[in-house]
Amino acid sequence: MASQASGRAEINTHTRSFTGCGTCRNRHVKCDEGRPTCSMCAEYGLSCAGYKNDIFFDTESPDNRIRFRRPLLTEKERQRMSQWLVSTAPPKSTNRLLLRLDEEVESHVTDGGDIQLVMGPFGVFKSHQLQNAHSSPCEEVPAEHEIIETCTSSPPQEISHIIDPFTPVPDISQWSPGFMESLLERPEQDTSPATPDLLDMVIEQSHMANTPVTSQEYQLNTFLPNLYCNTLSNTSLMSPPNLTSAVPPDAVFLLKHYSSKVISLMTPVRHKKTPWHILFIPHVKDCLAALALGEDLNHASLCTFFGTLAISAFSLGGVSQSENWLEQGQTYLHRARGHAKAMLLTAYDIPKPAKYKSILMGILTMIQVSNFSGNRHQAEGYFLEAEKIIRLKGLKRKKSRKVRLLHHCYVFERMFHESIFICGANSVQRHHLRRAIESSGLSRCSVDGLSFRLYKWQNLQQEMERVRGREEGENDLHLERPGLFSATLYPEIFGVPEPWLVLLSSVIRLGVEKDGAEQEINSVGLNLKDYISRAKALEDYINQLQRPSQMSFSSATHQSKVDQHILENMLEAMRNALTIYFYRRIYDLNASMLQEKVANVRDCLLQCEYADSSVVHGSAGFIWPAFIAACEAEDPEVQRSFSSWFEISASRSGLSCFNQTLDSIQRIWEEKSRGSRSSITWLDLMKRAGYQQQGLVI
Known part of the structure; x- marks a missing residue:
């Protein structure tokens, strides 16, 4: 019984048909692959879309080798090929043509020369003399009705005069x-008309x-x-x-x-x-x-x-x-x-x-x-286009797992981008984006607001423990509302709990409120009492975050001990960097009071380096805390450690973003050393020089 069960399991390894008709595949139903149309479509009175020629990669093979299925020709192409082959070799002359082919091969074998014949179906045999006195140029493959007329009225053609239009493609x-x-090189002397x-x-x-x-x-x-x-x-x-x-x-x-x-x-x-x-x-x-x-x-x-x-x-x-x-x-x-x-x-x-x-x-x-x-200022335009298409086409639909994976990738990258790109909050592009979404009438599909403004919560602790439903969890695009969403995919994709990103989003939004008040453009914003109250609540919650070693993640259950150790250190680095970002962005705390947090981030990066030197520490989970902490480093030894980490990451990954980020950090260090101001940070340099003109790149 066990062997029979295992046999059935092997037989049913692949349950999805790769060769069904287009209609059945779109409807996700079983197709009997009838020709020229399937009976399933006929039974339901649907128009059969036919069969597409394509290469389908199959990565679920038992031996973990990549395989593929290749239905190269559609039904119509197969019929045309069969009709063309019949027309080129009429039954009465088949024996004569085969004898001629044998004689041609024997004559070249006797001569001892290279055999290059172009005779036979599919062009299997190649001719030694392509340019014969009696040969004629290759003709276009006729249409189906022309093929039928040729079969009935035209005289037999010699196989040597025709090149097969369906030469097989290499694997x-x-x-x-x-x-x-070599495959893509065209012949230098090819004056014949093109064939399909x-x-x-x-x-x-x-x-x-x-x-x-x-x-x-x-x-x-x-x-x-x-x-x-x-x-x-x-x-x-x-x-x-x-x-x-x-x-x-x-x-x-x-x-x-x-x-x-x-x-x-x-x-x-x-x-x-x-x-x-x-x-x-x-x-x-x-x-x-x-x-x-x-x-x-x-x-x-x-x-x-x-x-x-x-x-x-x-x-x-x-x-x-x-x-x-x-x-x-x-x-x-x-x-x-x-x-x-x-x-x-x-x-x-x-x-x-x-x-x-x-x-x-x-x-x-x-x-x-x-x-x-290293062109994050160019990425701004693509971020806005991604937000636009998600809000107009993605939030109103029922989201499959694959769609939600893509949404999570966008939000994760957008949060880190938004934390640094502070000079474009009121840009013309963003105003145009908001007008386009509002004029479409689809802004109601978004649970969060179209701008990064703070959600009016009262008790942060209760809000963070609140369980969010599916619609709120999926349509709160930029994580405006605190809460727990069990179906989140951030731990599975990036190893980061969603509440951490919610806190980062809340700090970004509180910083926007602060900038608006300083620029006197926030007429309906928070008063000073509410601002201090919300800042205190965020500070307490960030400082009470659990250490990564005490947490379990679904994405890490199948990881090795080394990988789990790296994930834990990455999260510890993010926790310290989030604290640094909060104090500098909200309270503008002096950098000298944050050196312990800076050293903790540096130590986490080094521990990952010692755990596995082959790992390229290039995910956003590493480069963002490294940038936030390195900008505040004052000890020359700690600065050299960060410089070494960015240089090693640049050499291993080959990507220029690491070197350009290090250049931005070194500009901040030079500014601090010249002005003897430990309070200056990336935020001040961006406001002074203008991010879009000079560009601090991470």
Whole structure:
């Protein structure tokens, strides 16, 4: 019985059909895969969408090897291929053609020369003399009705005069950069008209669709002037000059580096359920497969594809100190920006040009590449676009787990961005975003406000212990309301409890109230008594946070002891950094009173270094507390420790954001040493120089 049960388990390992018709797959029902239409659609009176040719990657194989299923041809293409083969080899002349083929092979074997025949179905045999006196140019494959007429009225054609239009594509799982380069080389002497050959489809240039200038494009060009290398012209988006093929020759190599190295920069956990394992990498693989098959992709998918390649190329360039990789990264980034702009211009069109998840993944990819390249001032525009599409299209829908994963990625990065980017709270872009959401009538779907203002809670302790429902927990986008939400995914993705992010959000909002009062633009804000009361409540709750070693996280249950130790130290560093951020942002406390907290953050970073020197400490959970604490460091030895940590992280990850963050910290140290003012911090320098002009980068 046990063996039978295990046998049934092995048989039912994969329950989802990868080859069902489009209608059944969209409806999530079992498809009998009938040809040309399935009986399930006929039974329910639905229009069968047919069968799509695609490559489906399967990562759930028992031996943990990546496999894929490849239904290359649709039903219509199979019928055309069969009809074409029949028309090229009529029954009466089949024996004669086979004899001629044998004679051709024997003659070349006797001569001892190289055998290169182009005879036979599928082009299996290649001809020694491609240019025969009696040969004629290859013709376009006729339409289906023309094929039928040819079979009945045209004289038999010789097989040697025809090249098969369905030449098999090499196994994509075995592609290497060198093989891809040889595959993508076009013949130097090829004057025959193009045929719908799959190899031609692989090397065909991917052209972007023509997009007219609209009012939304004007808004993008007005409010995001530095976000893209080139703006859209009135006619088309131009492809970058260095990429001449649909499939970049180094795509597979860059994707492997991204999967094995770069993901560790985004999350400290090491399980396979992160959004990058579930969503981003499979999506990029699907894009690679689609480009290899010559399919047209939407701008959202191409944005994610080229943005991912750009991140990986920048990382490789920094690790190897290779200018070629850095230039290649800039080329991919240029192309990703072009697709990002086209994606944003059509994101709200009806019918929709791309799925909601694809668009959001494209924006999140651009946020990642902006942050990793040290351009957080450029990431501001992408953050606002992500917020806009989530509030207009994401909050009103029933959210699947994958959608919620993407929302969590946005909010996590947005909280750290908002804590530092304080000079753009009242920017023109943000005012435009709020007007666009309010005019749509969808602002009611948001539980939180459209601006980072403080929620009117009375007792913080009671509010933090309050259990929030599904709608409030999912639609409180920027964590405005304190409370507990059991379905949160932050511990699983980033190893951080949601209440910690709620506290960070509350400190950010209280700081906004403070700035508004100082600038006399907060006419309906808090009075001094309420401000002090709320600040005291936040201070008490932050100081009473449990130590990470006393907490258990669902994401760490399958982690090794070393990984758990690293997670605990990361959270301890965040706890101390949150305390430093609160006292400097709200009370403007003198830095000399915070040196113990600064040293604690430094010690946590060093303990992680000692635990596993191979770990690249690059997630937001490490770089944010390192920046907040390092800015307040006064002891030269502690400053050198922070400098060493940023330099080591930069060399391991290859990303420029670490060096640029260190440059910003060193500017603060120099300012302190010149002015002998221990109270000065990053906040003062941003207000003095202007973040958008000078730019303190983390």
